[in-house]
Amino acid sequence: MTATEAPAPPESDATEPPALRRTPTRKRLVPYWLLLPGILWLLVFFAAPLVYQASTSLQTGSLEEGFKVTWHLATYWDALGEYWPQFVRSMGYAGIATALCLLLGYPLAYLIAFKAGRWRNVVMMLVIAPFFTSFLIRTLAWKTILADGGPVVGALNSLHILDVTSALGITEGHRVLATPLAVVCGLTYNFLPFMILPLYTSLERIDPRLHEAAGDLYARPVTTFRRVTFPLSMPGVVAGTLLTFIPAAGDYINAELLGSTDQKMIGNVIQSQFLRVLDYPTAAALSFILMAAILAMVTIYIRKSGTEDLV
Amino acid sequence: MAATETTGKTTGKTAGTTPRATAAPLRWLRRNVVILAGLATLAYLILPNVVVMVFSFNKPHGRFNYQWQQFSTDAWTDPCGVADLCGSLGLSLQIAVWATVGATVLGTMIAFALARYRFRARAGVNTLIFLPMAMPEVVMAASLATLFLNMGIQFGFWTILIAHIMFCLSFVVTAVKARVMSMDPRLEQAAQDLYASPVQTFLRVTLPIAAPGIASGALLSFALSFDDFIITNFNAGSTVTFPMFVWGSAQRGTPVQINVIGTAMFLVAVLCVLAGQMAGTRRKRSKK
Amino acid sequence: MTMTHTPQSSGGDVRLSQISKTYGSFTAVHPLDLTVPAGSFFALLGASGCGKTTTLRMIAGLEDPTTGTVELSGEDVTALPPYKRQVNTVFQNYALFPHLDIYENVAFGLRRRGVKSVKKQVEEMLDLVQLGPMARRKPQQLSGGQQQRVAVARALINHPQVLLLDEPLGALDLKLRRQMQLELKRIQTEVGITFVHVTHDQEEAMTMADTVAVMNGGRVEQLGAPADLYENPATTFVANFLGTSNLIEAEVVEAGGEDLLLRAAGTKLRLPAARCSASAAAGDKVLAGVRPEKMALAHADDAASVTDGHNRLPGRIKDASFIGVSTQYVIEAPGAGEISVYEQNITRDGRLIPGAEVVVHWNPAHTFGLDAAQSLLAGKTGAAGADLDEEAA
Numbered sequence: 001m002t003a004t005e006a007p008a009p010p011e012s013d014a015t016e017p018p019a020l021r022r023t024p025t026r027k028r029l030v031p032y033w034l035l036l037p038g039i040l041w042l043l044v045f046f047a048a049p050l051v052y053q054a055s056t057s058l059q060t061g062s063l064e065e066g067f068k069v070t071w072h073l074a075t076y077w078d079a080l081g082e083y084w085p086q087f088v089r090s091m092g093y094a095g096i097a098t099a100l101c102l103l104l105g106y107p108l109a110y111l112i113a114f115k116a117g118r119w120r121n122v123v124m125m126l127v128i129a130p131f132f133t134s135f136l137i138r139t140l141a142w143k144t145i146l147a148d149g150g151p152v153v154g155a156l157n158s159l160h161i162l163d164v165t166s167a168l169g170i171t172e173g174h175r176v177l178a179t180p181l182a183v184v185c186g187l188t189y190n191f192l193p194f195m196i197l198p199l200y201t202s203l204e205r206i207d208p209r210l211h212e213a214a215g216d217l218y219a220r221p222v223t224t225f226r227r228v229t230f231p232l233s234m235p236g237v238v239a240g241t242l243l244t245f246i247p248a249a250g251d252y253i254n255a256e257l258l259g260s261t262d263q264k265m266i267g268n269v270i271q272s273q274f275l276r277v278l279d280y281p282t283a284a285a286l287s288f289i290l291m292a293a294i295l296a297m298v299t300i301y302i303r304k305s306g307t308e309d310l311v
Numbered sequence: 312m313a314a315t316e317t318t319g320k321t322t323g324k325t326a327g328t329t330p331r332a333t334a335a336p337l338r339w340l341r342r343n344v345v346i347l348a349g350l351a352t353l354a355y356l357i358l359p360n361v362v363v364m365v366f367s368f369n370k371p372h373g374r375f376n377y378q379w380q381q382f383s384t385d386a387w388t389d390p391c392g393v394a395d396l397c398g399s400l401g402l403s404l405q406i407a408v409w410a411t412v413g414a415t416v417l418g419t420m421i422a423f424a425l426a427r428y429r430f431r432a433r434a435g436v437n438t439l440i441f442l443p444m445a446m447p448e449v450v451m452a453a454s455l456a457t458l459f460l461n462m463g464i465q466f467g468f469w470t471i472l473i474a475h476i477m478f479c480l481s482f483v484v485t486a487v488k489a490r491v492m493s494m495d496p497r498l499e500q501a502a503q504d505l506y507a508s509p510v511q512t513f514l515r516v517t518l519p520i521a522a523p524g525i526a527s528g529a530l531l532s533f534a535l536s537f538d539d540f541i542i543t544n545f546n547a548g549s550t551v552t553f554p555m556f557v558w559g560s561a562q563r564g565t566p567v568q569i570n571v572i573g574t575a576m577f578l579v580a581v582l583c584v585l586a587g588q589m590a591g592t593r594r595k596r597s598k599k
Numbered sequence: 600m601t602m603t604h605t606p607q608s609s610g611g612d613v614r615l616s617q618i619s620k621t622y623g624s625f626t627a628v629h630p631l632d633l634t635v636p637a638g639s640f641f642a643l644l645g646a647s648g649c650g651k652t653t654t655l656r657m658i659a660g661l662e663d664p665t666t667g668t669v670e671l672s673g674e675d676v677t678a679l680p681p682y683k684r685q686v687n688t689v690f691q692n693y694a695l696f697p698h699l700d701i702y703e704n705v706a707f708g709l710r711r712r713g714v715k716s717v718k719k720q721v722e723e724m725l726d727l728v729q730l731g732p733m734a735r736r737k738p739q740q741l742s743g744g745q746q747q748r749v750a751v752a753r754a755l756i757n758h759p760q761v762l763l764l765d766e767p768l769g770a771l772d773l774k775l776r777r778q779m780q781l782e783l784k785r786i787q788t789e790v791g792i793t794f795v796h797v798t799h800d801q802e803e804a805m806t807m808a809d810t811v812a813v814m815n816g817g818r819v820e821q822l823g824a825p826a827d828l829y830e831n832p833a834t835t836f837v838a839n840f841l842g843t844s845n846l847i848e849a850e851v852v853e854a855g856g857e858d859l860l861l862r863a864a865g866t867k868l869r870l871p872a873a874r875c876s877a878s879a880a881a882g883d884k885v886l887a888g889v890r891p892e893k894m895a896l897a898h899a900d901d902a903a904s905v906t907d908g909h910n911r912l913p914g915r916i917k918d919a920s921f922i923g924v925s926t927q928y929v930i931e932a933p934g935a936g937e938i939s940v941y942e943q944n945i946t947r948d949g950r951l952i953p954g955a956e957v958v959v960h961w962n963p964a965h966t967f968g969l970d971a972a973q974s975l976l977a978g979k980t981g982a983a984g985a986d987l988d989e990e991a992a
Contacts (some may be wrong), residue, residue: 017421031428035436038417038480042439045477047414049454056457104352111349125584126353130360132580134538136557137573140565141359144366144377242445250447253540257561267449267541274453274545284457300447497694500661503681504688505708505757512682515707519698 030278057284072281077127079285083269087289090265091256093180093246097187101195101244102237104188109199109236110229114208127196139257142186146176146258150228178260186254191247195240202236203229248292266290360577367570374564386567390575393566396556400572403553406468407537410475414536415529417476418483419521425484426491443481451478452545459546466548474546477538482535483528490524491517611672611685612637612792613658618667620653629817630666635761635795635810636959637672642786642796642808646978648839650817651797652691655763658795673761682711687754687895688763692770693746695738701725701749702734703785708757724756727786741815743777751783762787764796764879768803780806801841813837815978830891833876835969838888840978845894847887847912847935848971849877858963861887864934868910868966873969884971891939893965896928898948899956909960914938915954926951930959 059070080087108127114122130138145152153176156162165171171179206229214224230237252267266286274283342346366376370383391397425436443451455477461472498520502512541553547555557569613635620628628650635641643651656662656690658669660681668677675685687708695704705724706717714720725731729746738746747767750913754762767783768776784807787794798804800901804811805825813836821833835846849863854872859879861868870887877885889910896916897905907910923944928951930938938959942951951957 018550031424031430034420034428035430038421039436039439041417041477042443042480045453045455045458046414046443046472047439049451049458052458052461053450053454056461104348104355107345107348107353109349110345114347114414115349121588123353125527125588126357127579129577129581129584131359131534131538132578133363133573134554134557136540136561137363137569138359138556140377140557140569141362141366141562144362145358147377149378189359192352196352246445246447248560250449252449253558267447270449270453271544274456280457280460283453286431287447287453290447291450295445446775479794495692495694497690497692498696500659500681501688501690501694501696502707502711503661504659504686504690504751506682507707507713508682508711510712516696516698520796 003226028044035121042249053284053288056280057288059281070170075281075285077291079282080289083266083286086264086266087293089263090249090267090290092243093184093187093263093265094251096184098195098241100184100188101192102241105192105195105199105240107115109196109203112196112200113203113206114211124200127193131193136253136257139190141187142189142258143177143181144149146185148177150177152176177258178263180259180263182258183263183265186258187248187251188199190251190254191244194243194247199233199236200241200244202233206232223289230295234305238302242298242301246298249294250290327381336595339421344532360574363570364574364577367567369567369570369572371567376565376567376570390568390571393568395551395567396568396572399551399556401551402468402550403537406471406475406552407533410470410536411529413472413476414479414483414532415525416530418480418528419487419525421480421486422484422487422491422524426488440484443478444485446471448478448541449545452542455542456545466546467550470546470548471543471552474542475539478539479535480531483525484529486522486528487524487530491521494520499549607875610638611793613641613761613793613795614670614673615658616670618657618669620650620657620662621665626817627766631819632924632975633812633819633822635793636646637793638791639810640784640808642804642811643809644724644792644797644798644801644804644840646799647972649814649986651799651814652765654814655688655765655795655797659686659688659762659763661688662775666787670959681945685760686763686780687757687759687761688765689750689754691766693738693750693929695746695749695753697738698966700735700737701730701741704738705753705756707753712757716962720756724752727755727964728752743771745781747771747779748782751786753806754962755786758790758818761795762791764794766798767796768798768800776803783807789796805841813840815840830875831876831967832969833889834977835886835973835975836978838969839976843891843939843985844888845891846969846975847889847938848975849885849887851881851883851885854879854881859885859968861885863887864912864932866912868912869963870966871964871969874966877968877970879968886969886971886973886975888967888969889961891927892925892941892943894931894938894940894959894961896940896942896948896951897958897960899958900950901959906962908963910963910966911958911960912938913956913958914955916951917954919951919953930957932959 005062032118036169055069058069058071058073060070060075061068070238108123112120112123112127144150147153153162153174156176157174162174162176165181166173170181176182176185210228211224214228219227249265250267252265255263255265255268270283270286270290272275273279273286366379367386368382368384369376369379370381370385371378372380384390420435424430425433425440452474455470455474456466459466464470494517498516502516503509507515530545536551538554540558543552543555544558551559553572557565560566560569614634614635615631617630618628619626619630630959631654631690643654645651653662657664660669660676660679660683668675670676679881684775696707699707702721702725706721709717722731722734722985725734728751730745730748730752733741733745738749741749747770750767757862765781765954768779771779780803782795783796796804796808800855808825810822811825811828813820813828821828821837823831823949828837829841832841835844838844838846847863847868849861849868849870851859852862852867853860857872858869859872861870868887870885872879875885877883879885902911912930912932912935914930914935915930916928917937918929920927921944925941925943926947928940928942930940932938940959
C-alpha cells in the first residue's frame with residue numbers, strides 16, 4: 001500500500017456541490033413528545049392550582065353565596081394578624097427539629113459511610129425500614145413512649161429533668177405529651193431519615209484517603225472533620241436541612257397527635273380553615289404566605305451556602 | 312487515625328502503668344463517640360417500630376391502645392376484625408399501584424427527555440420538576456383541592472390518584488435522570504453499530520441499564536403514595552385510605568389491628584430488602 | 600488462525616466526498632475528500648478536536664454529515680442509519696454493555712441480525728482474542744487489555760467491510776499498548792478487513808498504518824505512508840506533530856539549480872529544490888527543516904574536520920540529556936533559535952557538555968523546505984486545540 005493509492009484531498013474530483021442536510025423534524029420533536037404528558041400533568045394539577053389558589057386568596061364571600069375575586073388584600077393582613085403566633089411557632093419548631101435532625105443524623109450517616117464496614121447494608125436497612133410502617137402509626141407510638149405514666153417520663157421525672165424543662169417552658173408540669181417537647185420530638189423523628197440519606201450520599205462520596213491525607217498533614221481527627229469532612233459533606237447538609245425543614249414547617253400531624261391546642265402550627269390552621277371552617281380565602285392566603293416564606297428562606301439559604309447546583 | 316493508634320501503642324509499652332490505665336476507658340469512649348452517637352440515633356429511629364410491634368400483642372381495656380395491659384394474639388388472628396380497616400388498606404394499595412405506574416411512566420419519559428435531548432424551555436421544565444419537592448404538602452394539597460372544588464369535581468378515588476401521581480412524578484424524574492445521565496451514550500451507539508434498530512437499542516441496552524433508576528423511582532413512588540396523608544386528607548372527600556383510617560382512629564379509638572398491619576408491613580419490607588440485598592450481592596460486581 | 604466457516608470478508612473501500620460537519624457556528628470537519636482503499640490499515644491522526652473522531656463517526660453513521668456523501672464499496676450509505684451499515688466500531692473506552700457478559704456482548708451483533716446459532720462463531724471469536732475462559736464474566740471483571748480485546752471481538756464477529764477504531768488503545772498503559780498494536784496489526788493482516796483507526800498518538804499511527812492522514816482544525820493536512828510523511832512533511836504542523844523538527848527561518852538567495860541556496864543565521868544553507876514544498880524564487884522566505892537525528896555535532900575545535908558540503912550552524916550546547924540509545928542536545932544557535940540534536944551513543948565526545956561551543960552539521964539532502972507563512976509552533980505538544988471533537992460527540 002502506498003500513499004498514492006489514497007489521493008490527497010484537492011486532487012479528488014468534487015463533481016456535485018455539497019448539499020445541506022437537516023435533521024428531520026420528527027426527530028427534533030421527540031423530546032417534546034416525551035415531555036408532553038408529564039409536564040401537562042404538572043401544569044394542570046400543580047401549577048394551575050397554585051394560580052387558582054392565588055385568585056382564591058383574593059376572593060370574598062361565603063359558601064352559600066359563592067366567592068368572587070374582589071382583590072381583598074385584607075385577607076392576608078387579617079390572616080397574618082390572627083395567626084402570626086402559629087407562623088412563628090411553625091418556623092421555630094421546624095428550625096429546632098431541623099437542627100436536631102442534623103445533630104442526630106450526622107453521626108449515624110458518618111457511621112454508615114465510614115465505620116459500618118460489612119454492617120453498612122444492615123444499618124442502612126434499619127434506617128429505611130421504618131418508612132414502611134405508616135408514619136401515622138409510628139407517630140402514635142410516641143404517644144405510648146411519652147405517656148404520662150411511662151418509663152421515659154418516669155425517668156425524666158426522677159432525674160428532675162422535667163422540672164428544668166418546665167421552667168424553660170418546653171414542657172408542662174410532670175408530663176411530656178401535649179407540650180412543645182413532644183411535638184419537636186415527633187417532628188425530629190419523622191424527618192430524620194430525610195436528613196440521614198442525603199448526608200450519607202455525600203459522605204459516601206468522600207475518598208477515605210482524604211482523611212489519611214489530612215492526618216498525614218498534621219490534622220488531628222477533630223481538625224480533619226472540621227476542615228475536610230464537613231466542608232465536603234456540605235451538599236448533603238444543605239439538601240438534608242431543606243428536605244427536613246420544608247415538610248416540617250408545613251406539618252400538622254405531629255402537633256395534632258402529640259401536642260395540645262397550645263402547640264398548633266400553621267399547617268393545623270390551614271387544614272382546619274379549609275376542611276372544617278370552610279373559609280377558603282383565608283386558607284389560601286395562609287398557604288400562600290407559608291409558601292412565600294419558605295421559598296424566600298430556601299433561596300436565601302441556598303445562596304448563602306453556595307450550593308446552587310443542588311437543583 | 313493510624314498514627315494515633317501506633318503512638319498509643321508505643322507509649323503503652325514504655326509506660327503502661329497506672330495513669331495510662333485509668334485513661335483507657337476515656338480514650339475508648341473518645342475513639343468510639345461517633346459510633347455510640349450513631350447507634351443512639353438508630354435506636355431513636357427504631358424505637359417506635361418496636362413499640363408498634365409489642366403493642367400489636369396488647370389487649371387494651373377501652374378504645375385506645377396506648378397502655379400495656381396483657382399479652383394476646385387476638386389481633387393477629389383477626390387482622391380485618393375492625394370495620395373498614397382492610398377495605399381502606401386495599402384502597403391504599405390500589406391507589407399506590409396505579410400512582411406508581413402513572414408516575415413511573417410519565418416521570419421516566421421526562422427523565423429521558425431531560426437527560427438525552429437538548430431543547431428550549433429546559434430550565435423551565437427543571438424548575439417545574441423541582442418545585443413540588445420544595446413545596447410544603449399542605450400548600451399543594453390545599454391548592455389542588457381548591458381547583459377540584461371550583462371545577463365541581465367529585466372527590467374520591469380519582470382525585471386522590473391524580474394528586475398522588477402529581478407529587479410522585481418529580482421523585483421518579485430525579486431518580487431516573489441521575490441514572491440515565493451517568494450512562495455512557497456510547498453504549499447506545501455501540502448497540503446501533505452492532506445492528507440494533509432504535510427500538511432494539513432501547514429495549515436491549517438503554518432500558519436494562521436505566522432499570523435500577525426506574526425501579527428506585529417506582530419504589531419511592533409506591534412508598535410515598537401508600538403512606539401519604541396530608542395531600543390525601545384534602546383531596547379524598549369521604550373516601551378513606553389506610554393513613555386516613557389511622558388518623559380517624561386516633562380520634563375515635565385505636566384498634567390493635569393497626570399495629571398488626573404496621574408490623575406486618577415492616578416485616579414484609581425488611582424481608583424484601585433482605586431478598587434484594589442477597590440478589591444484589593450476587594450481582595454486585597456487574598453493577599458500576 | 601483462520602475463520603473457515605464464513606466467507607473470508609475482503610474489506611471494502613471507503614470513499615468520502617466533500618464530507619463536512621458543523622455544529623452551529625463551529626465547523627468540526629471542513630469539506631474533505633478521502634479514499635480508504637479496501638484492505639488497508641488507515642490511520643486518522645491528529646490532536647483532540649481536530650475532527651478525526653467526527654470523521655470516523657460519520658463513516659459509522661453515528662453522526663449525520665452536514666454535507667457530502669459516504670460510500671462503502673461503491674454504495675452510497677450516507678442516508679443509512681448505523682445499524683444498517685456493514686461497518687463496526689471499536690469505541691473509545693470500549694462501550695461494553697455492563698449488563699451483559701462477555702459472551703453476550705460478542706454475540707450481540709449476530710443476534711440483532713437474526714443469526715440463530717451463534718455459539719460456534721462466538722467461541723471461535725473468543726478464542727481468536729484469547730478470551731475463551733472469560734465468556735461468562737461481566738465486562739467490569741476484566742482488565743483493560745481484556746476489555747479491549749472483547750471490543751475488537753464484538754466488532755469483528757460481524758465481518759464488517761470496514762472496522763472503525765476510535766482511540767482503541769487510549770486507556771491502556773504503555774507496555775500493553777505496544778503489545779496490542781502488534782496484536783491488532785496481526786488480526787488485520789489475518790482477516791483482511793479495512794481498518795480505519797483514529798488516534799492522537801503519532802507513534803501508534805506510524806507503527807500500525809499503511810496510510811496516515813494527519814488532521815488539524817477539521818482539515819487533512821497531509822496524507823501518505825508513514826515514512827513519507829516523516830521524511831517529507833508538507834506543513835509545519837505535520838513536521839512538529841510527527842516526531843520533532845528543527846525549523847529554521849531562511850531566505851532564498853539563489854534558485855534554479857538542483858539545490859536552493861539559503862541564507863539563515865548568518866550562514867549559507869543548501870536545500871534540495873525537490874524537497875521544498877513552498878515557492879522558492881530568490882528573495883522568498885522559507886523554513887528549512889531538519890530532523891534532530893539527521894544532525895551531528897562537532898566540537899568547535901574540530902570544525903575543520905566536518906564533511907565538506909555539509910550544512911553547518913555554529914552554536915553552544917545549552918543542555919544535554921542522556922537517554923540510553925542517544926544523547927539529546929539542545930543547542931543555542933544565534934539567529935536560528937534552539938536546535939535539537941540527537942546523537943547516537945557510539946563514540947561519546949567528552950567535550951560535548953553544556954557550555955561547549957559546537958558546530959551543528961548535516962547532509963543537505965536531509966533538509967526539507969516549508970512555506971514560511973505558517974506558525975513555527977503548529978503541531979507542537981501543548982499547542983493543540985481544545986477537546987472540541989470529543990465534546991461534540
